[in-house]
Amino acid sequence: MHGVLMAKLEFPLYHGTSTVFLKSIAQHGLGGWNPIKEWRVLECLRRVIPIAGKYADRSEFIPSLMNNAQQMADQVNSRMNFQHGAVYLSPAKQTAIRYACGKKKKGSELISRTVWLIEELVRLDIAEVNEGLYRDFPEIFDVMDMNVAPVLIQVNSVSDENLLSESGESPCINLERVRKYRHKFPDSWEEVSQQSNFRLTAPISSKELDVSLISVGRRQGYSTEYALLPLPLSEIPVTESFLSL
Numbered sequence: 116m117h118g119v120l121m122a123k124l125e126f127p128l129y130h131g132t133s134t135v136f137l138k139s140i141a142q143h144g145l146g147g148w149n150p151i152k153e154w155r156v157l158e159c160l161r162r163v164i165p166i167a168g169k170y171a172d173r174s175e176f177i178p179s180l181m182n183n184a185q186q187m188a189d190q191v192n193s194r195m196n197f198q199h200g201a202v203y204l205s206p207a208k209q210t211a212i213r214y215a216c217g218k219k220k221k222g223s224e225l226i227s228r229t230v231w232l233i234e235e236l237v238r239l240d241i242a243e244v245n246e247g248l249y250r251d252f253p254e255i256f257d258v259m260d261m262n263v264a265p266v267l268i269q270v271n272s273v274s275d276e277n278l279l280s281e282s283g284e285s286p287c288i289n290l291e292r293v294r295k296y297r298h299k300f301p302d303s304w305e306e307v308s309q310q311s312n313f314r315l316t317a318p319i320s321s322k323e324l325d326v327s328l329i330s331v332g333r334r335q336g337y338s339t340e341y342a343l344l345p346l347p348l349s350e351i352p353v354t355e356s357f358l359s360l
Contacts, residue, residue, distance in 0.1 A: 124290075126297065128204035128270045128313065131215030132223075133263040134328075140321060141348040145268060146202040147318035151225060154254040160229045161188045162251075166243060167232050176235050180228065187225055201316075203281060204270060206293050207309035212341060215265035216331050221258055230259050267343060269325040277317040286313055321348045 130145065139148040151157065164184055171177040205211050214224075221227040233255070236244040249256050278286040289311040296304040326348055332340030 123272050123274055126206060126293070128206055128273060129208050129211035130202060130204050130268040130270065131211035131213070132266050132268065133215065133221060134266055135221060135258060135261060135263050137266065137326070137346075137348070137351055140268070140324070140326075141351045142321075144318040144320045145270065145324055146315045150223065150254075154226075155252060156223075156225055156229055156255065157188065157190070159248065159252045159255055160184065160225065160232075162248065163229060163232050163236070163244075164188055166241065167236060170236065170239055170241060173239055174235055177232070180232050180235065184228055184232065187228060201314045204273075204278070204313045204315055205309065206311060207305040208267070208269075209305065210309045210312070212265070212267055212329055215267060215329055216341070220265070221261075221263060226255070226258060229255060234259060265329040265331065266346075267327045267329050269327075270319055270323060271325060272323045273315070273319055277315060277319075279314040279316055281312040281314055283314060289313060324348065 132140075136150065139150070142148075164181070167177050167181060167184075171181065221230055233244060233248065275286055275290055278290075280286050280289050292311050293304070293308045296308050300307055326346045327343035328346050330342040330344055332342070
């Protein structure tokens with residue numbers, strides 16, 4: 116209703132991404148611009164999969180890269196969530212850092228998987244990739260050449276009315292669970308809340324975000340040593356060259 120203030124969460128949420136998207140986040144806020152849609156990433160992956168399948172026997176990497184690729188292309192949302200295009204937020208800082216430093220090295224799991232398949236096909240010198248795909252999806256090929264760094268975004272103010280559960284349902288169960296854990300485990304609530312993630316439904320202004328580059332140290336299993344280097348969005352240059360950090 117008009118004039119009614121929406122309640123804000125009493126705890127921050129986190130998003131792991133990469134420097135690829137810092138310019139768009141500074142300009143449009145978190146969730147204000149959708150690279151999956153604008154770059155037609157799903158269309159690209161759906162064209163790459165049958166090509167990769169034809170040449171899988173020539174590569175030791177393609178079979179493993181094809182794992183889950185079809186589920187991503189089909190946007191499956193069952194036991195595991197392979198829906199992409201929305202911004203996902205976690206109450207656990209470590210979860211966001213793990214995603215940023217791991218399978219989301221290009222800032223998106225879907226973009227990363229698509230890029231890795233294309234890179235392997237380019238290495239094999241497959242003509243239909245070097246010619247047709249390059250012409251039709253130039254932004255994805257641009258990302259292939261970028262040296263990117265992992266980024267942690269802390270969302271300081273968000274309304275529960277702008278959240279869904281990770282699978283796209285009501286956020287109420289997850290919110291109740293996180294609040295219970297905060298009360299019951301004040302020193303470890305983030306760790307036990309790491310599976311209670313959310314899907315953002317409305318953009319968040321850059322003024323409500325704290326952004327840090329993640330300097331990665333030693334990794335051991337799911338644990339990562341890291342340092343956070345604050346990076347104010349107001350100081351990000353508007354030139355395209357910044358994207359290649």
